[in-house]
Amino acid sequence: MATAMSHQSVGFSVSRRSSSSPYATISQPLRDSLSVATIGFKNHSSLSYTSRRNRNLYKTEAIASVSYHNTALSLSKNIPENSQNKSNEAALILIRHGESLWNEKNLFTGCVDVPLTEKGVGEAIEAGKRISNIPIDVIFTSSLIRAQMTAMLAMIQHRRKKVPIILHNESEQAKNWSQVFSEETKNQSVPVIPAWQLNERMYGELQGLDKQETAERYGKEQVHEWRRSYDIPPPKGESLEMCAERAVAYFEDNIEPKLAAGKNVMIAAHGNSLRSIIMYLDKLTCQEVISLELSTGIPLLYIFKEGKFMKRGSPVGPTEAGVYAYTKRLAQYRQKLEENSEVICS
Numbered sequence: 466m467a468t469a470m471s472h473q474s475v476g477f478s479v480s481r482r483s484s485s486s487p488y489a490t491i492s493q494p495l496r497d498s499l500s501v502a503t504i505g506f507k508n509h510s511s512l513s514y515t516s517r518r519n520r521n522l523y524k525t526e527a528i529a530s531v532s533y534h535n536t537a538l539s540l541s542k543n544i545p546e547n548s549q550n551k552s553n554e555a556a557l558i559l560i561r562h563g564e565s566l567w568n569e570k571n572l573f574t575g576c577v578d579v580p581l582t583e584k585g586v587g588e589a590i591e592a593g594k595r596i597s598n599i600p601i602d603v604i605f606t607s608s609l610i611r612a613q614m615t616a617m618l619a620m621i622q623h624r625r626k627k628v629p630i631i632l633h634n635e636s637e638q639a640k641n642w643s644q645v646f647s648e649e650t651k652n653q654s655v656p657v658i659p660a661w662q663l664n665e666r667m668y669g670e671l672q673g674l675d676k677q678e679t680a681e682r683y684g685k686e687q688v689h690e691w692r693r694s695y696d697i698p699p700p701k702g703e704s705l706e707m708c709a710e711r712a713v714a715y716f717e718d719n720i721e722p723k724l725a726a727g728k729n730v731m732i733a734a735h736g737n738s739l740r741s742i743i744m745y746l747d748k749l750t751c752q753e754v755i756s757l758e759l760s761t762g763i764p765l766l767y768i769f770k771e772g773k774f775m776k777r778g779s780p781v782g783p784t785e786a787g788v789y790a791y792t793k794r795l796a797q798y799r800q801k802l803e804e805n806s807e808v809i810c811s
């Protein structure tokens with residue numbers, strides 16, 4: 466299985482919506498075929514993240530802040546709100562930020578906070594177009610500007626035209642000073658929750674170094690091990706395993722409960738923090754995750770239903786238009802967007 470996804474942008478071999486069918490419901494046979502067609506739902510009991518043990522360490526104010534907003538976030542204007550979703554099916558969109566200035570320069574970036582390039586801005590806008598028909602109730606981003614820029618730029622393309630609002634929970638004052646006092650305005654917004662736990666893996670003493678020069682100096686194999694192995698950290702940095710301890714714990718504690726409640730979630734984060742989350746979602750082994758590569762600005766779609774994550778097709782590359790696999794619920798949402806487009810966009 467690992468070889469099947471080598472150097473792909475993750476699991477694009479899943480069944481696609483045929484042009485004659487407006488959507489694909491999640492039937493048992495499809496679910497079965499998905500689990501075969503994607504990276505595989507295997508039992509790796511040995512691969513239980515230490516994050517599960519440590520997760521209480523990472524509990525944040527996010528839960529409080531999301532529920533504050535959620536009370537006010539029901540969709541108005543006749544578009545069904547998924548928070549009242551009886552089946553508790555929810556969409557999960559993962560997106561790695563668009564190209565950053567240090568991606569362009571081929572420098573190890575890690576937790577250094579650099580912005581997007583113009584190309585990265587374009588990638589984020591393009592990603593936004595692809596997900597513009599998928600409901601989004603809450604957005605989680607890392608605390609780094611490249612992920613936040615990506616989320617914001619993508620949201621500008623969304624057909625529902627809700628306004629993404631970054632929640633500032635860093636202090637009581639910041640929280641108080643960023644309050645919104647109109648219920649209607651709140652209804653037309655989407656909370657954006659920044660979380661350092663979703664930051665890129667800390668690259669230690671490689672941060673700021675040129676990737677090519679580092680490979681020449683330390684050898685390609687060593688550098689590949691630092692970049693892609695599961696448990697070998699770069700000098701004074703985090704291994705993927707260490708990154709997973711915080712990112713997956715955050716996902717389990719703060720994001721999964723939202724999905725379980727039927728909230729549609731987008732996560733804008735980073736190559737390695739998302740690799741660790743995908744490893745968890747797809748139950749990848751430490752070996753399989755080595756060949757998992759994420760392109761910048763490509764949205765991945767999962768459906769969370771009955772406690773399971775199903776990868777639901779995704780664009781294979783920046784030029785392919787549209788996320789093509791929809792559940793009935795997503796198709797209905799899209800239909801409503803069409804019907805209400807004049808109201809929404811006016």
Ligand SMILES: O=C(O)[C@H](O)COP(=O)(O)O
Pocket residue numbers: 572573574575576665668692735736737
């Ligand atoms: O931090 C970085 O340099 C990139 O975001 C990810 O780099 P990688 O592909 O070397 O892990």
